[in-house]
Amino acid sequence: MIYNDVIFGSVSSTDFEIKxxxxxxxxxxxxxxxxxxxxxxxxxxxxxxxxxxxxxxxPISITxxxxxxxxxxxxxASLSRVLCDSKEAFIMAVSTGIEVDRLITKLYLKNxxxxxxxxxxxxxxxxxLADHINDKICKNLSTTNRFSPGYADFPLEFQKxxxxxxxxxxxxxxxxxxxxxxxxxxxITAIIGIK
Amino acid sequence: MANILxxxxxxxxxxxxxxxTMLQKRGLCAGELPENWNLEHPEIITxxxxxYLQSGAxxxxxxxFGVNCLKHENYAELIEAAIGCxxxxxxxxxxxxxxxxxxxxxxxxxxxxxxxxxxxxxxxxKNIRVAKNLGVDLIIIETMTDSYETKAxxxxxxxxxxxxxxxxxxxxxxxxxxxxxxxxxxIALLEGLKVDAIGINCSFGPDKMLPxxxxxxxxxxxxxxxxxxxxLPTMVDxxxxxxxxxxxxxxxxxxxxxxxxxxLGGCCGTEPDYIKSVVEKTKxxxxxxxxxxxxxxISSYTHALEIANEPILIGxxxxxxxxxxxxxxxxxxxxxxxxxxGIAQAEQGAHALDVNVGLPEIDEKxxxxxxxxxxxxxxxxxxxxxxxxxxxxxxxxxIYNGKPLVNSVNGDIDSMEAIFPLVKKYGGxxxxxxxxxxxxxxxxxxxxxxxxxxxxxxxxxxxxxxxIIFDPLxxxxxxxxxxxxxxxxxxxxxxxxxxxxxxxxxxxxxxLPNRASINASFxxxxxxxxxxxxxxxxxxxxxxxxxxxxxxxxxxxVSCKDFISFSLNNDSQDTTKTATYYSLKEAIIKGLSEIxxxxxxxxxSSKSPLEIINEEIIPALDEIGRxxxxxxxxxxxxxxxxxxxxxxxxxxxxxxxxxxxxxxxLILATVKGDIHDIGKNIVKLLLESYGFTVYDxxxxxxxxxxLEAVKTYNCKVVALSALMTTTLxxxxxxxxxxxxxDRSIKIMVGGAVLTEEYAKKINADGYGKDAMSAxxxxxxxxxx
Numbered sequence: 001m002i003y004n005d006v007i008f009g010s011v012s013s014t015d016f017e018i019k020x021x022x023x024x025x026x027x028x029x030x031x032x033x034x035x036x037x038x039x040x041x042x043x044x045x046x047x048x049x050x051x052x053x054x055x056x057x058x059p060i061s062i063t064x065x066x067x068x069x070x071x072x073x074x075x076x077a078s079l080s081r082v083l084c085d086s087k088e089a090f091i092m093a094v095s096t097g098i099e100v101d102r103l104i105t106k107l108y109l110k111n112x113x114x115x116x117x118x119x120x121x122x123x124x125x126x127x128x129l130a131d132h133i134n135d136k137i138c139k140n141l142s143t144t145n146r147f148s149p150g151y152a153d154f155p156l157e158f159q160k161x162x163x164x165x166x167x168x169x170x171x172x173x174x175x176x177x178x179x180x181x182x183x184x185x186x187x188i189t190a191i192i193g194i195k
Numbered sequence: 196m197a198n199i200l201x202x203x204x205x206x207x208x209x210x211x212x213x214x215x216t217m218l219q220k221r222g223l224c225a226g227e228l229p230e231n232w233n234l235e236h237p238e239i240i241t242x243x244x245x246x247y248l249q250s251g252a253x254x255x256x257x258x259x260f261g262v263n264c265l266k267h268e269n270y271a272e273l274i275e276a277a278i279g280c281x282x283x284x285x286x287x288x289x290x291x292x293x294x295x296x297x298x299x300x301x302x303x304x305x306x307x308x309x310x311x312x313x314x315x316x317x318x319x320x321k322n323i324r325v326a327k328n329l330g331v332d333l334i335i336i337e338t339m340t341d342s343y344e345t346k347a348x349x350x351x352x353x354x355x356x357x358x359x360x361x362x363x364x365x366x367x368x369x370x371x372x373x374x375x376x377x378x379x380x381x382i383a384l385l386e387g388l389k390v391d392a393i394g395i396n397c398s399f400g401p402d403k404m405l406p407x408x409x410x411x412x413x414x415x416x417x418x419x420x421x422x423x424x425x426x427l428p429t430m431v432d433x434x435x436x437x438x439x440x441x442x443x444x445x446x447x448x449x450x451x452x453x454x455x456x457x458x459l460g461g462c463c464g465t466e467p468d469y470i471k472s473v474v475e476k477t478k479x480x481x482x483x484x485x486x487x488x489x490x491x492x493i494s495s496y497t498h499a500l501e502i503a504n505e506p507i508l509i510g511x512x513x514x515x516x517x518x519x520x521x522x523x524x525x526x527x528x529x530x531x532x533x534x535x536x537g538i539a540q541a542e543q544g545a546h547a548l549d550v551n552v553g554l555p556e557i558d559e560k561x562x563x564x565x566x567x568x569x570x571x572x573x574x575x576x577x578x579x580x581x582x583x584x585x586x587x588x589x590x591x592x593x594i595y596n597g598k599p600l601v602n603s604v605n606g607d608i609d610s611m612e613a614i615f616p617l618v619k620k621y622g623g624x625x626x627x628x629x630x631x632x633x634x635x636x637x638x639x640x641x642x643x644x645x646x647x648x649x650x651x652x653x654x655x656x657x658x659x660x661x662x663i664i665f666d667p668l669x670x671x672x673x674x675x676x677x678x679x680x681x682x683x684x685x686x687x688x689x690x691x692x693x694x695x696x697x698x699x700x701x702x703x704x705x706x707l708p709n710r711a712s713i714n715a716s717f718x719x720x721x722x723x724x725x726x727x728x729x730x731x732x733x734x735x736x737x738x739x740x741x742x743x744x745x746x747x748x749x750x751x752x753v754s755c756k757d758f759i760s761f762s763l764n765n766d767s768q769d770t771t772k773t774a775t776y777y778s779l780k781e782a783i784i785k786g787l788s789e790i791x792x793x794x795x796x797x798x799x800s801s802k803s804p805l806e807i808i809n810e811e812i813i814p815a816l817d818e819i820g821r822x823x824x825x826x827x828x829x830x831x832x833x834x835x836x837x838x839x840x841x842x843x844x845x846x847x848x849x850x851x852x853x854x855x856x857x858x859x860x861l862i863l864a865t866v867k868g869d870i871h872d873i874g875k876n877i878v879k880l881l882l883e884s885y886g887f888t889v890y891d892x893x894x895x896x897x898x899x900x901x902l903e904a905v906k907t908y909n910c911k912v913v914a915l916s917a918l919m920t921t922t923l924x925x926x927x928x929x930x931x932x933x934x935x936x937d938r939s940i941k942i943m944v945g946g947a948v949l950t951e952e953y954a955k956k957i958n959a960d961g962y963g964k965d966a967m968s969a970x971x972x973x974x975x976x977x978x979x
Contacts, residue, residue: 001215001260001298002397002463003225005435007428010368029829038831050369056225057430071226098307098374106573108876109534113838117831119873137430156921164301165226170338170365170397173373175303179868179921183308 001167008054008171013046016132018125026120041117048099049125053133054171055092057194072161078152079191082144086193090137093168094129095187096122104185122186130188137192144193156180162189199254199292199332200359200391203418203458207482210294210335210422210460211247211255212470218243220466230262233276240277244284250467251474252460253290256335257281259326260298263318271325278329294335294361295326297348304343306572307374312347312594319351327356336362337422338397338462340373342384342496343596349388350593353620361458363396363420370407375497375575378407380597382415383494387598387622389657394420397462399427400439401447405454412455414499416487421448421456425464437464445472455483491661491695491727493547493624494597497575500546502624502664502695505751506742507547507728509579509600510540511701513566514551525554525562530569537574543733544742544761547600548574550591551581560587564594571596579626579730585613592621599623603666606631606645608652615656624662625653626697629685635668637677639684642667646689664695664728669717673706679717683724690725697728700738715741736765779807779843783815786835788842795843804847808886812840816884820967833967834877837884844886859977861912862904864892866929869922874946877966878914885970898929902936911939912976914969915959917946927957934958941976945969 002008024031027038061068065080069089083089100122107115134146149158159180168174174187182189202208218229221239232240244255257277264270278293285291300318302310323334334352339345345362352360364372364381371377376384378395385393393415395407401423411419426438439447448459459477461469491502500507513536515522524532537548550570552562559582567578579600580591592599603626604614618625627649629635629642636642646665653663667685670678682703686696703717704710715737718729722745731738739761747758777787779794798807819836822828861882865875872894879889890908892900901913913933917926926944933940943961944954954962961976963969 001213001229002424004216004219004428004464005225007430007435009427027829027831029831033829033831035831037835050367052367056435058225071224098303101307102573106538108872109531109573110538111838111841111880113831113834113880116834116873116877150920161226169299169301170340173340175301175308177309177870179870179919181870181919183303185870 002170003056003165003167005056005058006054006166006171007056008052008166010050010052011129011132013049013051015051016128018042018121019128019131022124022127023121026123027117037114038117041114042121044103044114045100045118045121045125048097048103049122050097050099051094051129052097052172053092053094053129054166054168055090055133055137056166057088057090060086060089060193069161069165071165072158074155074158074161076152076154079147079154082147083191083193085195086144088194090143090192090194091162091166091190092130092133092137092192093163093166093172093174093187093189094126094133095172095174095182095184096126096129097186098173098184100186101184126186126188130190134190134192138194142195144195146190146192148188148190159189162191202290203392204482207452207478207480208254208458209252209470209474210420210458211244211252212461212465212467213425213463214243214256214258214260216464216466217246228261228266230258230260230267230273230277233258233273233280237276237280240280241283244281246467247470248284248288248291250471251478252470254292254294254333254335254458254460255281255284256294256296256337257326257331259296259322260338262322263300264321265300265302265318270322274322274325275329278326278331282330292332293330294333295323295331295358297322297334297336297352298338299340299344303374304341304347306568307341312343315344315347316351316354319348320355323352323355327358331358333359333361333391336360338363338365340365342372342374342376342381345381346384346388346596349385349390350621353388359392360390361392361394361420362390363394363422365397366395366407368399368403370410371497377498378410379414379492379499380494380497382411382417383492383499383598384622386415386417389619389622390417392418392420392458394422394456394458396420396422397424400424400437401444401451402426402439404447404451408451408454408456412483414488414490414492416485418457418485419455419483420458420460421451422460422462423448424462425469428464439464441466441468441472444469445476448473449476449480452477452480452483457482457485489661491624491664492598493577493600495575495577496571496596499598500577502727506722506726506745508545508733508742509697509728509730510537510543510545510548510576510733511699511730512536512540512732512734513548514581515554516551522554525552525557528562530565533566534569534573537570537576540733541574541576544739545576545733547577547579547728549579549581549602549730551602553582553584553587559584560590563587563591567591567595580623585617588614589617589621592617592623595621600664601625603628604649605629606648611649611652615653615658618658618662619656624664625658627663627665629665629667635670637681639667639681639688642681642685643688646694660694664697665689666697666699669698669700669702671705671707672703672713679703679720683720686721686726687724690727695727696725697730698726699730701732711735711737714738718742719745779811780815783812783836783839783843784819786832786839788835788839791839791843792846795846799846799850804850807847808844812843812886816840820970823967830877830966834880837880840884841880844883859886859912859973860888860890860908860910861914861973862890862892862901862908862910863914863916864896864901864904865894865916865918866922867895867897867925869917869919869925870894872916874918874966875916878916878945878963878969881966881970882973885974887973898925898932901929902932905933905936905940911937911941912973913940913942914963914973915942915944917944918948920948923948923953923957930958941979943969943972943976
């Protein structure tokens with residue numbers, strides 16, 4: 001079952017760009033770094049990746065650093081600061097899919113250095129995808145920055161409640177390991193306050 | 196009451212619509228678990244079921260989608276209550292059925308996730324054992340987004356009850372499951388497992404399902420179920436709602452019925468009026484004719500492979516026979532080496548891979564399962580499971596994520612009685628050797644007789660002729676020059692009867708010189724006589740030439756596209772080997788690995804390995820390391836150079852097996868609980884490029900395993916990686932364990948969340964802020 005208020009779907013690789021600054025940061029390289037192998041890897045990544053998202057819009061209330069989202073509460077001073085002017089929030093998750101994990105594993109096995117490139121491209125792509133969905137849903141609204149479980153004192157444990165509330169297993173294809181790591185690797189969850 | 200399996204052949208049967216949707220209307224809060232209402236509000240559950248029956252649904256689905264023992268200690272109680280509600284609802288309704296609902300577990304199975312296949316089977320089995328005696332009419336396994344989890348659920352059902360099994364999967368817009376399977380792959384898998392009806396649910400609206408339904412109808416021999424969502428959810432005025440109303444929903448489902456869907460219903464966002472609309476619009480559409488497809492199909496976790504006109508190449512390299520390196524890999528448990536063989540054959544153009552890991556001194560079953568599990572994490576080719584031992588085959592068929600080729604059965608009654616029950620239970624296409632207790636007949640006539648006997652016996656197990664491929668056995672012409680002719684005649688005669696055939700090509704040249712040439716010619720001859728599959732070495736240029744030439748000459752390769760691209764690729768590989776403008780040092784600095792390999796081999800004719808290391812590799816690494824430290828080059832370039840020097844080292848190592856490079860070694864691991872290994876892999880590559888022997892223990896490694904490795908390899912330098920704050924305690928734990936064992940062990944740590952300060956706090960001897968510094972620290976450890 002998927003809760004009635006969850007919006008989900010997918011976008012295509014032509015709907016958004018993998019941001020150059022994100023890529024440069026991940027590769028530990030200059031902003032204008034380019035080479036043949038990198039371009040080849042970007043193509044290979046795009047063949048493997050899918051771009052799925054899910055989100056909900058919920059009312060929130062905050063008292064004494066405890067944020068109440070209706071379906072769960074969480075204590076975090078930093079999150080409370082971000083959301084202090086918000087009465088509602090978007091809760092979102094995005095992922096570039098499991099095929100990317102398989103591709104990276106395979107390339108490592110072959111001792112192929114493009115594994116490192118694809119890994120970096122994946123990180124940059126999922127961040128860019130999160131930006132894209134963020135922009136799309138926040139259009140014409142006044143919103144806060146994105147804030148994710150694991151940032152500052154926002155406990156990673158919140159992933160459990162967050163992912164199950166948006167039925168991420170079915171809608172985006174994300175599951176959580178016992179140690180709270182997301183599969184696929186290149187996945188992002190976040191909360192955005194609506195002011 | 197009528198039997199549901201009989202009824203679906205006679206008339207159109209309808210499923211209910213969304214249950215969660217209705218519960219939310221009745222006050223279920225978002226985030227609240229719907230299955231708890233079986234106990235808290237059973238009257239509401241019963242009422243919703245009844246509303247659906249009144250709207251024309253015949254099958255109601257129990258409110259057990261989210262029930263499993265991972266989530267609920269009281270799973271049995273929840274199931275009993277749910278079935279109780281359903282039975283109350285069906286009271287008084289003619290032709291109404293209760294489907295016991297099984298949904299996904301919410302965790303991925305290994306190797307993608309952390310749940311083992313057998314654990315998944317057992318979790319599903321627990322539910323089924325509770326439900327089977329409570330009067331349900333069928334099992335519906337639904338919304339499955341992973342082929343492997345689907346298989347686990349079906350096996351659990353088959354092993355624990357005799358109820359009809361219906362299965363529906365949830366696809367994304369690209370027409371694949373989340374973990375990659377196409378409808379054809381799912382059809383192959385599920386028909387192999389002999390379920391009773393299959394189809395699609397959830398996913399999206401019926402307006403987008405037409406192409407998928409057509410694919411189901413064209414490939415499947417089973418009734419097709421469609422229970423789709425009420426379109427996709429969209430945000431309207433800040434509120435989410437599904438895009439189709441009841442009228443539109445009924446209209447689109449009606450189109451699906453016209454294209455071959457038999458059993459219709461709804462999923463998320465649909466309500467009783469949606470089902471009513473579907474019933475009204477489709478009740479007069481005659482049931483589709485379901486034709487038996489008579490296809491020979493195998494599958495992997497992503498795709499199905501039909502064995503028909505196109506020649507199929509089955510890679511033979513995962514097999515220890517006559518391969519010393521492969522045998523050593525098996526003895527040393529070096530699964531990576533075996534996986535590399537698989538990846539290489541896939542890249543060389545194999546369509547499927549034979550997997551044989553039989554060696555007297557190892558546990559074949561354990562190794563087989565390990566290799567199959569690992570291969571299906573990284574290589575999407577269907578596998579041919581190959582063993583003489585039926586219990587090894589059974590273990591492999593059970594955990595195989597798809598419908599395998601099974602190698603093999605033969606005309607001996609013992610063989611058939613051992614293998615056919617496995618094919619019947621797990622599904623598969625079996626390779627049948629035309630030999631029996633008396634050996635291999637020396638005439639085509641004799642071999643065909645055995646083939647006919649195998650077909651008859653298979654029928655007793657309800658194994659279709661389409662699921663048998665005959666191997667009429669290629670024998671070497673060096674002992675009897677008639678051997679090839681007998682085999683070819685058998686291939687032709689079997690093929691004329693419409694049977695599929697396969698041959699192990701290379702046997703034909705055993706004992707002869709210039710084997711590749713004979714193999715390639717024999718392969719072409721066999722193809723012209725109707726051969727379907729060949730077990731071959733896809734790295735053989737002669738054989739691949741024969742394959743591509745045959746396809747070009749028989750108009751399978753339109754405009755000779757594949758032939759041209761294959762030929763050009765081969766040529767370009769030859770030219771890189773002669774490009775020698777660069778010195779080895781320059782090739783490493785520029786990251787040109789092909790040239791580095793060629794240059795290393797060239798230099799070996801005039802210099803010793805040690806000279807090459809000191810004069811070319813070390814200066815190159817020093818230069819590139821300095822450039823990195825000074826930020827003149829970036830990580831990608833550093834990695835490419837490291838890769839070159841590692842390849843060069845690998846060649847040199849073979850020439851001096853006794854003194855492995857610099858004699859320094861190191862144990863490397865990502866700590867327990869942490870599944871990130873990019874940092875660790877970068878460090879490994881760089882250390883190897885500097886000549887270190889690296890014992891890479893992988894990711895998620897328990898402290899005890901690391902200690903074990905210290906003892907086994909007698910290596911006192913350890914590097915640990917962690918990328919998550921949640922796994923830092925595991926790092927600390929590992930260090931204390933190693934310290935207790937031996938205070939002199941040198942330990943360095945690294946990873947995104949670490950700081951120098953923290954490294955000191957947890958008693959590490961060194962903190963590597965990046966990969967280069969890890970190398971410097973390792974060298975320092977050894978100079979102390």
